Amino acid sequence: MSKFISPRTERPILRWTLIAITFAFMAVMLFAPLIIVFFEALRNGAVAAVESLGNPEAAAAIKLTLIVAACAVPLNAVFGVAAAWFITKFDFRGKAFLITLIDLPFSISPVVAGLCIVLTFGSATMVGGWLTDNGYPIVFALPGIILASMFVTFPFVARELIPVMIEQGRAEEEAALTLGASGWRVFFTVTLPNIRWALLYGVLLCNARAMGEFGAVAIVSGKIRGQTATMPITIEMLYQEYLSIAAFSLAAVLALLALVTLLLKTALELRFADQLAATHRA
Amino acid sequence: MHIEIDEISKQFGTTAALSPVSLAIPSGALVALLGPSGSGKTTLLRILGGLEFPTAGRVLFDGADATNLTVQERRAGFVFQSYALFRHMTVFDNIAYGLRARPRSERPASAEIARRVTKLLDLIQLPDIGARYPSQLSGGQRQRVALARALAIEPRMLLLDEPFGALDAKVRKELRQGLRDIHDTTGLTTVFVTHDQDEAMELADLVVVMSMGKIEQVGKPADIRAKPATPFVREFIGA
Numbered sequence: 033m034s035k036f037i038s039p040r041t042e043r044p045i046l047r048w049t050l051i052a053i054t055f056a057f058m059a060v061m062l063f064a065p066l067i068i069v070f071f072e073a074l075r076n077g078a079v080a081a082v083e084s085l086g087n088p089e090a091a092a093a094i095k096l097t098l099i100v101a102a103c104a105v106p107l108n109a110v111f112g113v114a115a116a117w118f119i120t121k122f123d124f125r126g127k128a129f130l131i132t133l134i135d136l137p138f139s140i141s142p143v144v145a146g147l148c149i150v151l152t153f154g155s156a157t158m159v160g161g162w163l164t165d166n167g168y169p170i171v172f173a174l175p176g177i178i179l180a181s182m183f184v185t186f187p188f189v190a191r192e193l194i195p196v197m198i199e200q201g202r203a204e205e206e207a208a209l210t211l212g213a214s215g216w217r218v219f220f221t222v223t224l225p226n227i228r229w230a231l232l233y234g235v236l237l238c239n240a241r242a243m244g245e246f247g248a249v250a251i252v253s254g255k256i257r258g259q260t261a262t263m264p265i266t267i268e269m270l271y272q273e274y275l276s277i278a279a280f281s282l283a284a285v286l287a288l289l290a291l292v293t294l295l296l297k298t299a300l301e302l303r304f305a306d307q308l309a310a311t312h313r314a
Numbered sequence: 315m316h317i318e319i320d321e322i323s324k325q326f327g328t329t330a331a332l333s334p335v336s337l338a339i340p341s342g343a344l345v346a347l348l349g350p351s352g353s354g355k356t357t358l359l360r361i362l363g364g365l366e367f368p369t370a371g372r373v374l375f376d377g378a379d380a381t382n383l384t385v386q387e388r389r390a391g392f393v394f395q396s397y398a399l400f401r402h403m404t405v406f407d408n409i410a411y412g413l414r415a416r417p418r419s420e421r422p423a424s425a426e427i428a429r430r431v432t433k434l435l436d437l438i439q440l441p442d443i444g445a446r447y448p449s450q451l452s453g454g455q456r457q458r459v460a461l462a463r464a465l466a467i468e469p470r471m472l473l474l475d476e477p478f479g480a481l482d483a484k485v486r487k488e489l490r491q492g493l494r495d496i497h498d499t500t501g502l503t504t505v506f507v508t509h510d511q512d513e514a515m516e517l518a519d520l521v522v523v524m525s526m527g528k529i530e531q532v533g534k535p536a537d538i539r540a541k542p543a544t545p546f547v548r549e550f551i552g553a
């Protein structure tokens with residue numbers, strides 16, 4: 033077998049062409065746009081860029097986005113772990129259907145998801161009306177934005193975890209039970225440590241997506257300036273008004289937040305490199 | 315501890331993994347569950363350990379009904395076929411796990427835990443591997459660590475699912491003697507699963523031959539060799 037599909041059989045020219053195409057694609061599709069965003073933001077100098085972020089609208093947008101991510105991401109982490117745990121550790125009817133259901137937010141347009149939330153919790157509905165009357169409006173307010181972000185980012189954690197947990201099976205948990213550990217103890221000392229890298233990865237993806245979500249939030253938030261406009265919404269509004277320095281500066285901040293999460297992940301991986309190596313060699 | 319299995323049956327959906335089986339295991343015996351693949355050996359062992367619950371029938375430990383005891387309450391030292399060592403913990407932490415999981419009032423002090431783990435590492439003749447991770451051990455070493463981890467909880471019985479299944483012939487022979495020695499020093503009632511008839515005959519005091527969810531014969535190795543009770547047993551051990 034290996035005679036036919038050894039990594040060396042294709043000709044060097046082919047190999048180098050493929051590598052060059054990959055790099056060219058990444059440069060055009062990933063790096064160039066990112067660099068242009070920063071370039072545009074700094075077109076009139078760093079001072080102008082920073083000043084444009086100082087206006088209350090931009091500051092409010094940054095704050096709102098951080099609050100939304102801080103609420104939606106931990107909740108989705110908990111729900112994602114619970115869903116993955118339930119699906120992989122128990123046998124029940126309708127399991128395949130449930131796994132498909134978890135993917136639903138990926139296949140539904142975020143705009144449709146946003147409309148669903150408005151239709152369910154809007155002030156015209158029973159639940160929404162009652163909550164609004166009691167001073168807790170959902171739609172056009174923070175709870176709705178968090179709900180929309182959670183809906184759109186729900187699959188990330190569960191989808192990272194399910195294959196890992198299926199691969200690891202139940203044997204280690206069962207061993208811990210026979211050694212006298214309670215269910216909670218098993219979860220915190222065996223299950224969680226075994227999935228921590230997949231969990232971290234899922235949380236980072238979830239976070240990046242939660243901060244960047246546009247479609248669902250645009251519908252649910254009502255785009256009220258300085259109040260319910262998140263960073264992506266504010267960027268779009270500034271751009272439509274030809275305030276390109278302000279728009280690109282805010283976009284650069286959003287891109288930086290994403291880069292910081294990626295750096296964080298890389299740093300953690302380096303920090304725990306030996307542990308990773310020790311636990312992942314079969 | 316004396317174990318009694320009283321008319322245990324187990325259904326998985328429509329498959330009957332165990333049609334009613336009964337078996338008495340005398341205290342301190344070393345018993346082999348022998349049979350071909352799918353005969354219900356693992357299922358029976360897991361029912362004894364409390365990892366699976368019977369559809370009908372009872373399990374008695376020293377005469378007391380243990381059918382509804384939880385897996386934690388049974389205090390069975392269980393060695394899994396794939397060993398199921400905690401991959402993110404060192405060998406030391408693996409062996410100490412059961413002691414640390416005890417309620418605070420019964421938990422030994424950490425110096426005492428360290429002393430016991432060291433003693434167990436000596437018992438399995440691997441005194442220097444406490445700081446390693448399971449991935450840094452050979453198959454035979456992993457098997458012995460799994461045994462030490464099971465012994466650490468001061469179990470009432472020892473249950474092993476194909477303890478030598480994944481090892482090469484030479485290591486198997488060595489570890490067979492190791493298990494015999496540990497059984498003789500601890501005096502624990504021990505049940506192990508195997509589909510290797512040589513292993514069962516050589517090691518066990520009592521061999522239980524199973525086929526298709528039923529017990530075909532129970533007896534001393536020599537008796538089973540001399541007088542197979544059914545055509546199935548004759549063919550299986552004659553092979």
Ligand SMILES: Nc1ncnc2c1ncn2[C@@H]1O[C@H](COP(=O)(O)OP(=O)(O)OP(=O)(O)O)[C@@H](O)[C@H]1O
Binds near residue numbers: 331349352355358
């Ligand atoms: N969780 C389960 N769900 C459904 N069927 C099961 C389950 N566990 C076991 N079975 C079935 O029960 C029967 C007995 O299985 P068991 O694992 O006890 O066999 P075994 O004697 O240990 O076989 P092996 O030597 O291959 O390990 C088999 O037909 C198996 O398919």
Ligand SMILES: [Mg+2]
Binds near residue numbers: 355356357475
């Ligand atoms: Mg088995």
